[in-house]
Amino acid sequence: MDTFVQQLINGLTIGSIYALIALGYTMVYGILRLINFAHGDIYMVGAYAGYLLAIYLGFDANPSIFGFIVVLLGAMLVAALIGMAIERFAYRPVRKFSRMTTLITAIGMSLFIEYLFVFIFSGTPRSFPQLLQNDNYTIFGNATISTSQILIFAVSILLMVALQYIIFRTKIGKAMRAVSFNLNSAKLMGVNTDFVIAFTFALGSALAAAGGVLTAQYNPKIEPLMGIITGLKAFVAAVLGGIGNIPGAVLGGLLIGAAETLVVGYGSYIGIPSTYRDAVAFAILILVLLIRPAGLLGTNVQEKV
């Protein structure tokens, strides 16, 4: 039982990160029907932005909650700007062309970011500084939860509540929902849809960057290709929850995270070696596509964002 609880805590920790990233996939898809393949790389960009901020502002030397907050918000801001730049200069010019064109642009963008970072920072992993002292707390038998795990849960929940507020309680949020449902109708209401789309990229990118910084507090090794596999799993999470559906992205993220660690913990009993960890998400993807292509909370393509 203790190990089960422990696996679950670990799974939900990773799952929260997947959920944060999945939100960006799902929002952009909801608005543009575009699978933004570069989104996983924004998670990596966020981790690097946080790393550089921590080093240059000297927060690596003396850990503090203040330092953590500055690094987190700074990385989110940098990623939001980069996300908007990608939308503006890569996606917007090809928006009127076929879906295949935008998809290929997205894949190209992803590779571009990855290898730009390899070029600048080299492929050698770097160690992200601990911004807070990491303690372990026993909460259930032998199961423990660490400061960084608590941080991941707390920050993820906070960000998701904030996102929910923006989408359902603000004017720009209402515009996002309108645009996701009918772009031309939104234009006819006087909505500057280009701005709303840029804003959506900014939001999604900021969440992914938060995921990057949070992950780095849990697992400090960062490298330019770290966004590939995590990004893919987050994408699967978005599809599992129902792409375009916000609560679905959160649910999908948590489920994928939990499934993954449970396979690592218990898979060997049923003949699945723990090295199959990374395959879990994709097995789930295939199952979803076969059984319920709209995803758990998806309603065909009706409700978006």
Next chain:
Amino acid sequence: MLTLENVSVNYDAIEALTDISLTVSQGEVVTLIGANGAGKTTTLRTITGLLEPRNGRITYEGKEISGMATHRLVPMGIAMSPEGRGVFANLSVRENLDMGAYIRKDKKGISDDMERAFTLFPRLKEREKQKAGTLSGGEQQMLAMGRAMMSRPRLLLLDEPSLGLAPLLVHTIFEAIDNIRSEGTTILLVEQNANAALHHSDRAYVLETGRIVMEGDSKQLAADPRVKEAYLGE
């Protein structure tokens, strides 16, 4: 108020509008009638900037607006209830009306206008909190018109507001059109229901395969034998 001069519009290689010229003056109701595929929707989409003309000029209140971004035309006083209604199915009736007032900041005026929309269409009031996607076709049409009015337009474009509605609802919609015009809003009305459109308008244009083939006073056109035969089923 609105002038189109020799406007041509293409969908890639297909020419949908050829050398269209028309004017709408302040306070008028002008109707554009024509068969399926004549280019009525294309005309309205071009005026509202959803399509770009290949040739020609569109001016509104003295300013050239050809190819201007749609969202910039709304603050200038142009609103449209589009073909197929285009309501936001995932938003409530009230939120749809709120979206209509997106460009406005005067809370008081907005809530007054919302009441006005509910007076115009009491059915909407009863369904205020309901998702627009659950409304009937007629109710969605009322919502689309009410929503368009929420920006306080000076020029209202209506694309087949009576399409697919039962006779009683068609009556409601045309009554609303009369009301809107009596409050001083200029209207450009696209209709296949030529009979009703000609009765509720001052002037009319007849569009055939992308060209304007007839124009004139609505009453005169309604009496024209060619119009009678082709559009009034007489």
